[in-house]
Amino acid sequence: MTDLSGIRALTFDVFGTTVDWCGGVAREAAAMLGPKGHALDWVAFANRWRREYQPAMEAVRSGKRDYVVMDVLHREMLDMALDEFGVKDVSNAEKDELALAWRRLDPWPDTVVGMERLKRKYTLAALSNGNIALIVAMAKRGKLPWDVVLGADLVRTYKPMPALYDSAPLLLDLKPEQIMMVACHAWDLDHAAKRGLRTAYVRRPDEYGPGAALKAPAEGAYDLQAGSFVELADRLGA
């Protein structure tokens, strides 16, 4: 097993790993669209909205369009989801408001208690494709005790571009191997590892909604695997 005693900072993926985007977006969509008489499968709607996430970022990563913050991408992606679900009676102001549902996501039940323990031993950094304003608003609401928020707007591209992962050792004045990336997505960890970061896989089986099938990584993949932030704290002796 890798020696993890040199770890000084943990960088966290946010959407899915730290907060429940599916449950939060489903709740916010139901709260706005339900009173208008829509009775959608809200979890399916949230997943449809999220499905545009990678293509939207890819346009920026590939240079096809200039960088825009995730709030803007969320707003654009919403148009596609509403269109596909046949929802037409939503004003632009309402869409703007609903797009910020992604700032109002709840942490998983183990998130804050695990972070409070980890914070005593490590610097806790958000390392997210979200922009700083989005991640900070979410943290204020959910009481996420970040030491520092590193958003994609600092480097003006999106994970898994190397610039995101490289921004953590640069801005935290640490060596890559002193940083552990925490995420529930293999692609995120695989790219973090390529930039020299340690990796912790946290299982979030309900990320796409209760009971959605998820492929777990092989045993021994990543420096560490845990079922929650509390188990992560246990495993790291925090």
Next chain:
Amino acid sequence: MTDLSGIRALTFDVFGTTVDWCGGVAREAAAMLGPKGHALDWVAFANRWRREYQPAMEAVRSGKRDYVVMDVLHREMLDMALDEFGVKDVSNAEKDELALAWRRLDPWPDTVVGMERLKRKYTLAALSNGNIALIVAMAKRGKLPWDVVLGADLVRTYKPMPALYDSAPLLLDLKPEQIMMVACHAWDLDHAAKRGLRTAYVRRPDEYGPGAALKAPAEGAYDLQAGSFVELADRLGA
């Protein structure tokens, strides 16, 4: 009086305003140099070290040299201070360690209690000439509850360049007038106001050591004046 009800975030100067650099640097210098037999006026030494602060930053601001982080400037400035005080028996490793004294500064007695109150109502951002690693290390040690740390390394120049002040509304997704700059230095607030930020002057009479003479701003200058972060919280209804 200016209507301050629209304020959503407070951006804080750190050195002097939030933490006591003079006392902390004097303490750290005494701890390292005292055992070597040096009996300097430690407060004078701290002030001599700090005196290189503006010239060092000016070289970056003017474009005479490329941006380097404040940790590096502190290290260079230390050489000049040691030289002037005739201190020669310090190894490079010891100088590197002493230069990081600026990461180990204590908050003023009212700082954390005031911030905890203000944090319930506002987003609290460090807006410092310090680099993120420096400000985060200091915050961990002194338990400063920042919501977000905006360091000079994000824009790669130094206050009072407009880019620093402009980074706050940009990264926090707010209008300049929704942000209040909190500082104990007139030059910082004057330039923040030019970029549209609201301003709060906090008196720190002991910034340069107990009893150092300070010129207080005129009554009515700035949107608000306070004698501590606790009084700032009182005045803002937080």
